[in-house]
Amino acid sequence: MKKALITGITGQDGAYLAKFLLDKGYDVYGTYRRLSTPNFWRLEYLEVFDKVNLIPADLSDTGSIVEALKISQPDEVYHLAAQSFVGASFETPVATGDVTGLAVTRILEAIRQTCPETKFYFAATSEMFGKTGLLNGGKSLNEGDFFYPMSPYAAAKLYGYWITRIYREAYGIFAVNGILFNHESPLRGLEFVTRKVANEVAKISLGLSKELRLGNLEAKRDWGYAPEYVEAMWLMLQQKEPDDYVIATGEAHSVKELVEKAFGIVGLDWKEYVKVDRRFFRPLDVPCLVGDYSKAKRKIGWEPRTRFDKLIEIMVEEEVDRWERWLRGERFPWDAPNYPSENRILTRALRM
Ligand code: NAP
Numbered sequence: 001m002k003k004a005l006i007t008g009i010t011g012q013d014g015a016y017l018a019k020f021l022l023d024k025g026y027d028v029y030g031t032y033r034r035l036s037t038p039n040f041w042r043l044e045y046l047e048v049f050d051k052v053n054l055i056p057a058d059l060s061d062t063g064s065i066v067e068a069l070k071i072s073q074p075d076e077v078y079h080l081a082a083q084s085f086v087g088a089s090f091e092t093p094v095a096t097g098d099v100t101g102l103a104v105t106r107i108l109e110a111i112r113q114t115c116p117e118t119k120f121y122f123a124a125t126s127e128m129f130g131k132t133g134l135l136n137g138g139k140s141l142n143e144g145d146f147f148y149p150m151s152p153y154a155a156a157k158l159y160g161y162w163i164t165r166i167y168r169e170a171y172g173i174f175a176v177n178g179i180l181f182n183h184e185s186p187l188r189g190l191e192f193v194t195r196k197v198a199n200e201v202a203k204i205s206l207g208l209s210k211e212l213r214l215g216n217l218e219a220k221r222d223w224g225y226a227p228e229y230v231e232a233m234w235l236m237l238q239q240k241e242p243d244d245y246v247i248a249t250g251e252a253h254s255v256k257e258l259v260e261k262a263f264g265i266v267g268l269d270w271k272e273y274v275k276v277d278r279r280f281f282r283p284l285d286v287p288c289l290v291g292d293y294s295k296a297k298r299k300i301g302w303e304p305r306t307r308f309d310k311l312i313e314i315m316v317e318e319e320v321d322r323w324e325r326w327l328r329g330e331r332f333p334w335d336a337p338n339y340p341s342e343n344r345i346l347t348r349a350l351r352m
C-alpha cells in the first residue's frame, strides 16, 4: 500500500486530496497544528477523519517536519500547508515569508536528509505571474511566462517554486511544482471571495443578512473546482519525470460577474445588496489571471470539467442548504468543533 503525507490536511485542498488518495487505496498521513479550537471540520465533512493518520507539526518547526517524515515514511509528500490568504500576507509579510516560503526548504532539506526517494509536490500558484497577466494583455498564462509577483504571499510562493526546482536539479529529488489557478468549493475558507459571496448570498436570500461588503469588483480570476484540482496534483507525481504544470480552466471572470451570477441563482439583483468597502482592497491586487492548461492536458491527461456557472451554482446551493438546515436547528461540525472520540493522532511519543 502506498503512503502519502499531506501537509495542511485540515485545509480545503488537503481534505479533498485525503479523500482522493484514500479512494485510490493509499495510507494517508497528514500534519495539523495545534489551534485553540480544533479544526477538523473539513475532514469530518468528507467523512475521512477516522481514516487518516494525523501528526502534529508546524511549518516553522523543522524538528516536527522531520518527525512527520519519520512517522509516515511516505512514498509521496504533498506540501499544501501555507499562510494561503493573499490579503493577510500584507498584514503579516514576515510570517508569510517564513511559513509559505522558507518552510518549503525545511521540508525539502528534511526529505534530502532522511528519504531522498520520496516524491514531492509543491503547491505553487498563479499568483506568481501577478502583473504579467495584465502586461500580456490578458492572454492565458503558461509555464514559460514571466513571473511578476504582487504580494508578500506571491513572493514567498515564488521562492518555494524555485527552491523546489533547485532541489530537483541539484539533488535529483522527484520534486514538482503545481502552478494552480484559483480553485474553489463549499470547503473554501470563508474569507476567500467565492465562498464569502456564496455564504452571504444564501444568508440574504433567507433573511439572515442585509448586505455584502466587498473590495475590488473589477479583478478577474480563473476559478475552477477544487476536487478536480487535487487529481492533477496526484497525476503530476505519477509521471516518469518530474516537471511543472499549470492547472486552470482557461476562462477568466470578474468579481462583478461572480456576484451577478450568485445573486441571480437566488433570484435577487446584486446591485441592491453589494457595497464596496475600502477595508477589502489590497495595497496591490493582481488585476487578471487566466491559465493555459494545455501542457497538463497533453502530458498528464488532465482537463477541467466544472466551469464557472456550474461552480457558482454548486457553492450557492450548498450554502442555502446549510443555512436552511441551520434554521431548522441542525448544527454542523464547525459549529461544535471537537476532537472526535475515535481519532488517529500519531505523536513522537509512540515512537519512543
Ligand atoms: P487553506 O484552506 O488555507 O489550507 C492551508 C493549510 O495550511 C491548512 O491546513 C492550515 O492549517 C495549514 N497551515 C497554515 N499555516 C501553517 C503552519 N504554520 N504550520 C502548519 N500548517 C499550517 O488553503 P488551500 O486552499 O487548501 O490551498 C492549499 C495550498 O495550495 C496552499 O499552499 C495555497 O497557498 C496553495 N494554492 C491554493 C490555491 C487555491 O485557489 N485554493 C491556488 C494555488 C495555490 P489550519 O487549518 O490549522 O489553519
Ligand code: GDD
Binding pocket: 084, 085, 086, 087, 124, 125, 126, 127, 180, 181, 182, 183, 191, 192, 193, 194, 196, 213, 214, 215, 216, 217, 219, 220, 221, 255, 280, 281, 282, 285, 286, 289
Ligand atoms: N477575499 C476577498 N474578499 N477578495 C475580494 C473581495 C473580498 O471582499 N472583494 C474583492 N476581492 C478580490 C480580491 O481583491 C482578488 O482580486 C479576488 O477577489 C480574489 O480574491 P481571493 O478569493 O482572496 O483569492 P486570491 O486570488 O487573492 O488568492 C487565491 O488564489 C490564489 C491562486 O491564484 C488563494 O487561494 C491563494 O492561496 C492562491 O494562490
